[in-house]
Amino acid sequence: MSIDVNNESGTEVDEQAILDIARYALARMRIHPLSELSVIVVDTDAMEQLHIQWMDLPGPTDVMSFPMDELRPPAKDDEEPPQGLLGDIVLCPEVAKKQGEDAETQHSMDEELQLLTVHGVLHLLGYDHEEPDEKAEMFGLQAAIVDGWRAEHGLTGPSPAPTVS
Secondary structure, three states, X not given: OEEXXXXXXXXXXXHHHHHHHXXXXXXXXXXXXXXXXXXXXXXHHHHHHHHHHHHOOOOOOOEEEEEOOOOOOOOOOOOOOOOOEEEXXXXXXXXXXXXXXXXXXXXXXXXXXXXXXXXXXXXXXXXXXXXXXXXXXXXXXXXXXXXXXXXXXXXOXXXXXXXXX
């Protein structure tokens, strides 16, 4: 799996954890091991520009996903996953920090960025949360992936609750 993490935000973030949880999520979703992903960490000004340009919404947001080859997890266990370019995930640590502080179960900026990385991966794979059934599926899968990764890394305490809506 080729995953690039580029921090252009000026904020110190745990880039290794972002890389690790992205790799874990893609493996868990059975994405081809030669697929490619880019994660870019930006400041609020850059995120606001992207949010306006692509969503026509004001202000910065926490995470945005830009799919490329529209890869999907294999439908069957014995199906070979396609190889390709997943796309880009853009994260904003300043928004993540505030969301972590404001969450029902307060957590760190880095924990929020880990959650948002998984959220972004799922969006790249075609998951969405516009409808209640889609939201239940996506957020359930997101929680299972984050919980699995945290358990594998010996992290204790409750996993961050979804803060993205």
